Amino acid sequence: MDGDLGDFLRSRRARIRPEEVGLPSHGRRRVPGLRREEVAQLAGVSVDYYIRLEQGRGPGGPSRTKSGGVSDAVLDAVARVLRLDETERAYLHAVARPRRQARRPDRPRVRPAVQLMIDAMDRSPAFVLDRRMTVLAWNPVADAVFGYSRATDEARSIPRYVFLDPAARDFYPEWPAVAAQSVAHLRILAAHHQEDRELTSLVGELSLKSEDFRRLWADHQVKECAYGVKRLQHPVAGLLVFPYETLTIPGDGDQSLLVYTPEPGSETEERLALLGSWASSPAR
Structure with missing residues (x-):
């Protein structure tokens, strides 16, 4: 399910109007909601860093599944800017930093x-x-x-x-x-x-x-x-x-x-x- 992180962040950017977070709208926009640059500014991270995050890559450049370098602080800041609820915030952490899990039986049994x-x-x-x-x-x-x-x-x-x-x-x-x-x-x-x-x-x-x-x-x-x-x-x-x-x-x-x-x-x-x-x- 590649691309879920970026698609999720873009969908949440699109639902927030600039004036809701104290930013000027600058007239007509090509797409609704906040720009990536505005999310980065409000979250306190560089534009390049946020772009890499939205593209599903870690801050160092390689795949996020290998780097695992996105911190809780950054994810929480982005969640605050995008006004995520508790469930959405947990989802952002899970999809941004997938954890390797022990293999389970294909047909689990009920005790x-x-x-x-x-x-x-x-x-x-x-x-x-x-x-x-x-x-x-x-x-x-x-x-x-x-x-x-x-x-x-x-x-x-x-x-x-x-x-x-x-x-x-x-x-x-x-x-x-x-x-x-x-x-x-x-x-x-x-x-x-x-x-x-x-x-x-x-x-x-x-x-x-x-x-x-x-x-x-x-x-x-x-x-x-x-x-x-x-x-x-x-x-x-x-x-x-x-x-x-x-x-x-x-x-x-x-x-x-x-x-x-x-x-x-x-x-x-x-x-x-x-x-x-x-x-x-x-x-x-």
């Missing part, structure tokens, strides 16, 4: 104790994701909602399902928001795992096959999907509304646990109970 824990959540759909947003494990009530046990490995990839399966647009009534959220989170994962070839291949595949993905990926939005509310239009149970939380599994930062918990006494809770009974019925 048995984690499976026991989610199985005990009999009223909350819960499942485990890997660093590529692929579902690794789930409990019975999640299977009743999402049908993971009947899906192929590729179909359990959330980005592939969202962008490549037409059924996703019916399943997610708020599909545009879900799609944007998926891309924003996938971009964060890609920044932190730049040596993951399967993750890079996933981004390439979706870019080739989905115009919506290409458009959203080019926006360079980054956003954590830690919690929120998800609306699902289930073909049997109807509309399900779930508050959800995302937790990092201790001892394995590459895996996360998503738990969808219906509001007590809600229609979703009632429908989920009926769906669970239907799914476990032998007559099904």
Whole structure:
């Protein structure tokens, strides 16, 4: 994913007007936002230094992956000038200074104790994701909602399902928001795992096959999907509304646990109970 650093910085420069940071606009500009020279001036670095940073090169000239010479102070200064939020600032550090990571198994395994824990959540759909947003494990009530046990490995990839399966647009009534959220989170994962070839291949595949993905990926939005509310239009149970939380599994930062918990006494809770009974019925 070469060029992500430069594209990200340019996209953030473009959204800031000169007058917002106390600079004269100098009339009409060829491109919106701040010039590279202005970012360098406000960040307190030389223009040449900032240009090399935006081109993805270290301050000494060689590739940034070899030099590793961009300091926290410089990145924080640039983040301040570009008015990055906390998530965007963390993304800038990750993509500007990729860290070599220990090789992980291509097919990570979920610890048995984690499976026991989610199985005990009999009223909350819960499942485990890997660093590529692929579902690794789930409990019975999640299977009743999402049908993971009947899906192929590729179909359990959330980005592939969202962008490549037409059924996703019916399943997610708020599909545009879900799609944007998926891309924003996938971009964060890609920044932190730049040596993951399967993750890079996933981004390439979706870019080739989905115009919506290409458009959203080019926006360079980054956003954590830690919690929120998800609306699902289930073909049997109807509309399900779930508050959800995302937790990092201790001892394995590459895996996360998503738990969808219906509001007590809600229609979703009632429908989920009926769906669970239907799914476990032998007559099904």
